[in-house]
Amino acid sequence: MKIRPFRLFLLALSLLIPAALCAVVLFLFTYAGQAILFNGLGFLSRITWNLGNLYGDPVTVNGIQVPQGANYGILVFIAGTLASSFISILIAVPLSVGAAIFLAEAVPELERNRPRWMPPVRPALSMLVELVAVVPSVVFGLWGVAVLVPFIGKYLAPSGSGYGLLSASIVLALMITPIIATTLLDSLMQVAKENRESAFALGATHFEVVSKVMLPMVRTTLIGGIVLALGRALGETMAVLMVSGGAINILPTSIFSPVSTIASFIVSQLDSAESDPTNMAVRSLAEIALVLFIITLAVNATAKLLTSGALNVRSRK
């Protein structure tokens, strides 16, 4: 075989991407190793996160040095992550399905009789939906702190504090709606013309055509988009950190309870973890990061299988 240096060079460059991914997994895993041994499986099911006595002499458990009384459990954060993500999906799905249907079917209908001087509205509207996705997470958080949290605290929360699960879920929902909406919009536009027209010919109203013929046809893609959005919500950090209230050692009891997600907890623990002389807290945080990576990997892989599945609709000719 002829050796082509140019190709090999480009291949080497592109192999850096998988290499980076492998490095991330490998280093997190080796660094977390001692923590994984020390924490065991109970890591996932214990409620208390206690750094132990950082100023006393460390004790040795099974040959691993840990601060006295240290106990690392992340059930609270797993619960916070799952709860906020699922509630955000519950909010986001109806909104984004409605938005996508309106953009795909209603806007062209409304625009049909527009005056000649008026530019089409749909590109501008769908651009606005896409732009929601590019707003930085921290700006969503800022808006949450400045607008949403005071509103919820004043009108909804019995405790008077708006920081909590509901605020986090609403902000997350706003962030993931464009993912679901654009996925659905793209696939609605690709539904075969024949199917649409046959439904009309049978006497269905326009809304029935959309809801009973077109939506079922793009069901798989829609679910794929929702799972993709779920993956994004699970790993979202800054916005959640700013509005969630940051609970430790207590499971959420209502939608107004303060919560912590896995991602937001990692950020909030930087300072305290650094003061641990045995480094076990930093190692346990690496283990948390690994857990978060595995969860999002599983979710994103599911989304990929669904969106590229054989059940996709044929493109409109």
Place this chain on the structure above:
Amino acid sequence: MSAAVNNTSRNQGLALRRAIISNIGWVACGLGLLLVIGPLLDIVGVVVFHGISAFSIKLFTTTTNGTAGGLLNAIEGTLVISLGAMLIAVPIGVGAGIYLAEYGTNKLGSAIRFLSDVLTGTPSIVLGYFSYIVFVTTLGWNFSILAAAITIAILIVPYLARITEIALRQVPNTMREAGFALGASEPGVVFKIVLPGAVSGVVTGALLALAISVGETAPLIYTAGWSNYLWNGQLTNSPIGYLTYVIWTFIDQPDSQSHALAFAAALLVMLVVLAINVGVRLLVRRTKLV
């Protein structure tokens, strides 16, 4: 006879009900669109309103002092980190994109594409924490520009590769064949024919990656640290400020002065991110390249 009348009235009732349900459905869908776009407009409105009132010359000429002063150090930090990340990521991302578009139709190509997608889906805080344990602590760089820039680079390389690949695939194969027929080498075809033909797509990808890196926060918290001072020119062992840090920490301070700084920083970040994204979308729609 009466049965027929009954039937028609039943049909009319049914038709009426269907029409009503349809109209309710359309209104609900419109409401959904409103609730998706409304918050965006509110975010832009709130940030612009509070941000503009905090704008002054001082904001751009003085550094942060505690939670007061200006944002010069943060603006400089964001610029240095983003440009540093681009410097690392663009050659790798574009190179990978070229490989995937030109020679990546085999199993190896799809494997790289899949792993690249996995990297895109990895939460940015995981990447940040990885850099913390590798660069900041193990390699002993401490909070530094280099650690921050590498982290952001890891984050944006998959985007660059994907967009470059899409852009290059739009170049018709006949152009490649014409190049080869004229005796051009492989690098010649790629650099003189394919890349120039797809240059606007590649630039689009680079700009979108820049927008992402300007708006990122989570991976920087564990790698860049924070500093009230201007960059001293060192790549390692010197923390650096950045705009998104100002947004998330200063809004938690009790005084209105730090809130004003947070909104001013958010306005600057939003201006860059929205300008790039709106500009790219308008341009791309016209040329229909990506």
